[in-house]
Amino acid sequence: MxxxxxxxxxxxxxxxxxxxxxxxxxxxxxxxxxxxxxxxxxxxxxxxxxxxxxxxxxxxxxxxxxxxxxxxxxxxxxxxxxxxxxxxxxxxxxxxSDAFWQRRLLAIRAAGKAWGRGRAKPERLCVEYLSANPTGPLHFAHGRHAAVGDSLTRLLRFAGHDVVREFYLNDAGNQVAALALSVWTRYMEAARAADATVPAVVFPENGYRGDYVRGIGRELLARDGPRWVGTEPPADIEPVRRFAIERCLAMIRATLERFGVDFDVWQSERDLHENGEVKATLEVLDKAGFIDRRDNAVWLRTTALWGDEKDRVVVKSDGLPTYLLADIAYHRKKLSRGFDSLCDIWGADHHGHIPRMQAALKALGAAPDRLSVILIQMVSLLRDGKPVPMGKREGEFVTLDAVVDEVGRDATRFFYLMRRHDTPLEFDLELAKRQSMDNPVYYAQYAHARCASLLRRAATLQAPSMPLDEELARGLSLPEEIAILRRLSDFPDLLSDAAAAREPHRLVQYIQELAAEFQSYYTRLQKVHGDSILPQKRQRVGDWHATWDWKRTAARLAWVEAIRQVLEIALSLVGVSAPSEMKRAEAGEEVEGL
RNA sequence: GCGCCUGUAGCUCAGCUGGAUAGAGCAUCGGCCUUCGAAGCCGAGGGCUGGGGGUUCGAGUCCCUCCGGGCGCGCCA
CATH class of the missing domain: 3.30.1360.70 (Arginyl tRNA synthetase N-terminal domain)
Structure with a gap:
């Protein structure tokens, strides 16, 4: 079955x-x-x-x-x-029938960690997400991309697909050029601080003003000494640029590592240019007859291809390729690697890019539906119910690291996944941080810890060993118990639906429902049914060990382990830990506010 | 102006390929600890699913229109 x-x-x-x-x-x-x-x-x-x-x-x-x-x-x-x-x-x-649901427990327990793992027709998928300019630390909005992308790929893998996770590194073009110039300017400032004869330079208008740029400038001085000192940016600024990108990338990698997000492939845009893949892509598009040359520039006929609003420039009149052309080259490369389908996760502000890319795919002879794009809406941070102000001008954005520092990795990941990706997210820092029942993360983790705690205690009771079989499972006869068996049984269908719809937030939904149902049962068992899973202290008198209904207890413990297992699987798919006990942080341990 | 997303309880949001009486958390109010972990449970109030039209046996879900939000409309990335 x-x-x-x-x-x-x-x-x-x-x-x-x-x-x-x-x-x-x-x-x-x-x-x-x-x-x-x-x-x-x-x-x-x-x-x-x-x-x-x-x-x-x-x-x-x-x-x-x-x-x-x-x-x-x-x-x-x-x-x-x-x-x-x-x-x-x-x-x-x-x-x-109840017997049917009771029997499902055997299947769930037999599957163990693999419960819900998909087995049908695996596809080769490439999921690209979080792709960003390596011009500074990741900020909190990137966190949503990271959380959604990572959870989605975990989900797709669990569903049985072969998934490659890719980060497209936009290390070419104006943004990194501006970064390099910014770093060089800060480098000059640092040099001048040490040696007053170094000339003063003006910080570029569109430069990156974050403090980290000063740090990189100082590191550059420490590494290279005064080699790049001059009144003008050095003609060969390439080593400075490489250094700046390297440092920014290191920051990004460090943030992702502590956030528990990993990639299989880091594709450099610059490499695509240097390897000639961008040029080759232009030739392919040209041969296919979708290129126009006019107004001194080279255009892709996206209107004819995909009903785009207007044709798009792929090579500017200064002879340099646009971002679009490099991105097309990247997608062409991905297509040639034999993926069944490509999935890109972009910020919602990039939605205008979709018709262009679809048009490009068509021009390359690929079925446009081989690419699907997930758009992620904005995130706003709230504190005390008010938006946290974002001073972009001076580069004072809230980093993902700062959010993780304040509320912790588990809460951060959970909160980013609580909403459907195409609705804006309000991230309530106070709520995420609260160690109480209001906080959905702790609520879910608490349910898991409770299961674990029950199983720990059971182990100390020297209960007679009873293998789980159909007869034993019949001990789960309360309506609440059957209801939870039903929910556990639904898990495989939930996973395949969530994977097919590319909606990892459904996992979070499920976790909350299962946790609530178990917590409710747990209290009701005692208050309403006057029963308990394990003998409580006051019941352990006289000959209790001989008269206790161990059979029912064994059935319930097997069932609790199933609940724990499913919670653990689901939590792991959203990248949140499943603790076996809950510890309150000490008072005064709070991290500084943002 | 055009395009994409969006509008569901006071607030934040679920609602799977259209299904039967629209759900949850928070907030408010009222209960439950001689604790198998109260970081918990139970209950109450709270809705013309933005308005209007259409398709359908049946619409929160699909179509049209209007209104209100967000984002995008570069030889930027």
Whole structure:
């Protein structure tokens, strides 16, 4: 049986539909088998609306068709289908038996860490994200890209795909030139501070004013001495540029490392130019007939190719290639590496770039749908309910490091993934930092720690050993227990849906729901059912060890371990740790505010 | 002006390929600790899903339109 309950039920449904069709009761057999999880328990576990879709063509009332399908389902379903009912305008509702859900526990435990791992048709995917100018430290908005990209690639890999994570390094062009000039100017200042005969220079208008640039300038002086001193930027500024990029890249790598984000490939834009790949790409586009030369520049005919608003320049009138051309070369390179599809994660402010790139892909002879672009909306930081001011002018932006310093890596990653990527995110620093039940990160981690704690305690009780089998699993008979089994069983379908939709935030959603359901159960078991998983202290009197229901306890512990396991898997997919105990930070340990 | 995203409870947001009575957290109010971890649980109030039209058996979801936000419309990247 598949890990996906949905697949299992769909297969039964397919047979039932074929059966009803053979009996001449359906007009035609639909190719798709719509099946959805119900929202209300009265509607069972799964529902299909097929009869509603077939009614018109069949010329019969939908409820009649639903009855025909339901009848077949009852014949085929066996004991796993506890109830098949026709409801509403013509839904067929299917309820699976408690025994079915109890048996899922065996599958979940057998799978262990691999529960939910996808096995169907792996694709070769290339996910490019976070690509940035190496002109300074990553700022907090980059954090969302890093969190989404990293979690998405973890999810896709877990879903069974072969994924390469790429960082496109925009180390060519005006931005890094401005950086190099800025670094050189700060270098001159440092040199002048040590030696008053060094001439003063004016800081460039569009220079990078962050403090880190001063640091790099000083490092350059320490490494190279006065070699680059002069009244004008040196003609050969290349070594300065290389040094500046190297230093910035080192900062970026360090930030990513502590954020738990890793890449397989770092593609340098500069290399694409130097290796002739940019030039070669232009030739390919030209041969394909999509290049115009006019107004002293070279244009890609994106209007004709993809209905772009206007054609785009790929080589400027000064003879230099544009960013677009290099990016096309990069995508051409990726295409040639044999990926089934490419996924780019961009800032929403780059959406205008999409039609150009689609046009370029078409010009290169690739199906435009081989590229999908995920746009990430803005992030605003809140403190005390008010936006944290961003003074971009003086380079005083809030870095990702500063956010991680303040609220911690787990909370940062969790918060970046709480919202769908295409809605703006308000990042509440106070909430993220709070060590209380308001904070969704701790809430989820606490649920995991509670499971771990239960299992730890159980180990000390010298309970009789009882292997998990179908009979034992029947001990999970409370409605709350069945409900959680259902949710654990849904996990594989959730993962494949989230991976297919490229929406890692659904994991966070799921984590919160599972955590809440378990916490609720935990309290209710005692308050409402007057029961507990393990014997409590006051129950451990007299001959308690001999009379305690160890069988039920064993079933519940196996189930708690399943919950813990799924929480751990889900948390690891969002890059958040699953602690086995919660420790409060000491008072006074708080990091300085931003 | 054109294009993309967006508008759901006081606030922040879920809502899977259109499904049945639109959910959660925070905030507010009221309960639950002789604790298998209260970093927890239970309950209450709170909605014309921005307005209007359309498609459909059925719309928060699709289409049109209007209104309100965000972003983009360089031979910048």
């Amino acid at each position: 598949s890990d996906s309950v949905r697949t299992t039920v769909r297969e039964i449904l397919r047979q039932a539909v074929l059966g009803a069709h053979a009996g001449g009761q359906l007009g035609e057999v639909p190719d798709q088998m719509p099946l959805e999880r119900t929202k209300r328990p009265e509607h069972g576990d799964y529902a299909t609306n097929m009869a509603l879709g077939l009614a018109k063509a069949a010329g019969k009332p939908p409820r009649d068709l639903a009855e025909a399908i339901a009848k077949q389902l009852r014949l085929l379903g066996g004991s796993d289908l506890a109830e098949v009912a026709v409801a509403g305008p013509g839904f067929v509702n299917i309820r699976l």
